[in-house]
Amino acid sequence: MKNNLSLTKDFWNNRYIESKIGWDVGVITTPLKEYFDQLNDKTIKILIPGSGNSYEAEYLFENNFLNTYVLDYSEHALNNFRKRVPDFSESKLLNNDFFDVQGKFDLIIEQTFFCAIDKSRRSEYFKKMNDLLKPNGKLVGLLFNDSLNENHPPFGGNESEYKKYFETYFNTKVFQPSYNSIESRCGRELFMILNKK
Ligand SMILES: C[S@@+](CC[C@H](N)C(=O)[O-])C[C@H]1O[C@@H](n2cnc3c(N)ncnc32)[C@H](O)[C@@H]1O
Secondary structure: OOOHHHOOHHHHHHHHHOOOOOOOOOOOOHHHHHHHHOOOOOOOOEEEEOOOOOHHHHHHHHOOOOOEEEEOOOHHHHHHHHHHOOOOOHHHEEOOOHHHOOOOEEEEEEOOOHHHOOHHHHHHHHHHHHHHEEEEEEEEEEEEOEEEEOOOOOEEEOHHHHHHHHOOOEEEEEEEEOOOOOHHHOOOEEEEEEEEO
């Protein structure tokens, strides 16, 4: 089993090359689809970090949210996305470390990315999210409400633990058990809408 020090770009890219991607559900998940469906302004600048095969970005593109950026360590995952969505702007596909990315976004989407980051970097994750958002920007998505693993991803946690990390950087609009999770994650996820402080 890989230990936390091995969560490198190559580690993640190899997971896609070897198709060891148990987290990949093959379609956009219901909570994010329903969230996107109620957004009115399609011009907002969106970032999806750790987006993997990026079914959410595909859905946004098909629904004319054309200011969407996709970021992932894995070139292989980005290539899968390019094949499925050939008209997606190349300049909005970022093969980079999340912690090195620059820019300012209105909305950042979280799904099974936080749980892939070493637990020692949780504060840094929320600080970086805060830095990447414009004033009034939002971090929206899902976090596992489940202890999961200590030595390898997915790393879990719970509501009170997560709050400790983000309350310096975000005001909570919504942070509650998700009512529309996909079946395999039912009762194990928190849906969040966090407003940048
Ligand atoms: C568990 S997967 C989730 C992928 C996708 N969100 C999904 O729901 O299918 C975590 C993703 O984060 C990416 N990743 C991990 N650490 C990263 C980092 N520091 N910068 C950018 N991407 C990273 C991995 O390459 C992988 O695609």
